[in-house]
Amino acid sequence: MxxxxxxxxxxxxxxxxxxxxxxxxxxxxxxxxxxxxxxxxxxxxxxxxxxxxxxxxxxxxxxxxxxxxxxxxxxxxxxYFGSWLPEPMVEPEDEDMRFDELTLTLMLALERLSPLERAAFLLHDVFGVPLDEVATTLERDGAAVRQLAARARKRVRDDRPRFKVAREEGDRIARAFFLASSNGDMAALRALLAQDVVIMSDGGGKAHAFPNAIAGLDRVLRLFAGLYRKLTRQPAVLIRPVWIDGLPGYVSRERDDALQTTALDIRDGRIVAIYITRNPDKLVRIAGLAGTGAAVPPLH
Structure with a gap:
């Protein structure tokens, strides 16, 4: 022993x-x-x-x-009040320390799976556990586990990006998005966003956020224009660009003094989804950043 x-x-x-x-x-x-x-x-x-x-x-x-x-x-x-997003986990800057290719977008796709499908997909497709060991873990026979993994794979296939966004390109677009949204530059925002862009904001009923997803370029532009007109007391502050669960984004202190993370799903050079987390319960690990200049704590 x-x-x-x-x-x-x-x-x-x-x-x-x-x-x-x-x-x-x-x-x-x-x-x-x-x-x-x-x-x-x-x-x-x-x-x-x-x-x-x-x-x-x-x-x-x-x-x-x-x-x-x-x-x-x-x-x-x-x-849950409003849109639910996973707790934002910041990736380490060292590429060798990054742990898998499961993006925030894919994590949301996993929410559509049954618990057993999710477990089979994660264990086999993401963590590389052999199917016979997955079967033992889930207490199912091998054929059933293969079906679980195959169904899960099919359901999340459309949410897998066809091409990974280069690190420099992602950082550039994230910074440009922060500047345009903070400055009320609707022309710049229009150039960054896809026609079918979707925005989700998670406040958990504890921070200001819109309760439902907003889809479509014109609606999203109207949203940002309205926010810019209403919140003019102080400029938003970019604390640090980061990558959140495989997506480029940033941590910021917004005009209403709320801390938030923003993650951007970028495809073919345009932003197709914006994920904003403002629920303070989900930002405990990041809250120490505000005003300190400290490094964002990564998920090791």
Whole structure:
């Protein structure tokens, strides 16, 4: 049996991956941390002499905990005020530290899947778990798991970008969008936005946000024009450009003094979706940035 120190080391070596998996399952880093902490308690209580593959064992525990938690999480989202967006997770700047290619857009697509479909897709397609191990984790036979993964793959296929946005291009468009929206430059905004652009804003009933998604270039332009006219007390402040769950964007202090993150889905050089998070409960990890110049904490 491993020594106590070796047991801790085995778990800590898996913690970043387990936390990423739980976050991708639940869309909340706080809930993901709870799942991983629960897994740690179960790991401590387990007969580790019977555990041949700690990584697979811990993945199984966290996945099952998340599946149990998803029922209540989905119930809460049904009564959530306005649009729901995943907690924004900032990517590290070092490309070698980035963890997967699952964008915020794809995470929203995963919300349309059943819990088992979501688990099968994440485990196999994103985290590279073999199908036989996915079947063991989900307590389903191999054929059923292959069907789950295939259905999930088909449902999210249209939301996968055909071409990845280059880092420099994404940063340039994000900065241009911030300037145009902050300065009320409707001509510049029109040049940046796609005809079928959609904007979603998550305030959770705790910060000003529009409750429903707004679609179409003209409607989105009218929205920004109206916001510019109403909120003229002070200029918006760009705290830092960042990439949020694979999408270019930024952290800002807006004219109503609210902290927010903005993530942009860019395709063929135009912004097709704008995701704004203003719910302070989802910005706890980023709130320390305001006025400090500190680095945005990434998801490791």
């Amino acid at each position: 491993p020594s106590p120190d070796a047991t801790v080391d085995l778990f800590e070596a898996q913690r970043p991956r387990l936390q990423r998996l739980a976050y991708r399952m639940l869309g909340s880093m706080a809930e993901a941390e709870d799942m991983v902490q629960d897994a740690w308690l179960r790991w401590q209580a387990a007969d580790r002499a019977q555990v041949r593959e700690p990584a697979a064992y811990l993945t199984r525990i966290v996945t099952r905990l998340c599946l149990d938690a998803m029922t209540s999480a989905r119930a809460r989202r049904e009564t």
